[in-house]
């Protein structure tokens with residue numbers, strides 16, 4: 001993990017946010033969202049800070065971070081590839097698309113490639129069922145895909 005992510009300034013921002021949320025009910029999720037935004041991930045050092053700030057056990061926080069796909073323990077790759085496994089996409093073969101992407105970039109679901117280039121995620125319905133099966137790469141959306149489209153799409157993100 002590069003050092004700059006955990007710089008003091010980021011912790012100060014997080015602290016300010018924690019102070020604002022502290023007395024509210026269900027503060028943990030908003031604080032984790034903010035941490036994910038500030039640091040790009042929620043590593044243990046950040047979880048410790050949140051644990052102290054909100055007086056919630058580290059075990060509980062770790063459980064939440066690892067349960068929800070929107071939080072990651074390590075920084076995400078330059079490109080986050082999301083493959084929709086919602087019902088509409090699934091019946092139209094998104095699993096095959098996912099398997100092909102896995103093979104092409106050699107990354108498992110939920111993981112980031114060692115060079116920090118790709119993060120691969122399986123997502124729920126993203127509300128574009130008319131385009132099923134759908135994948136997203138950062139802000140770009142690709143729909144009505146067949147497995148054979150995958151290499152060409154990935155080429156744009158090499």
Ligand code: FES
Nearest residue numbers: 084086089125128
């Ligand atoms: S199920 Fe994939 S976009 Fe809705």
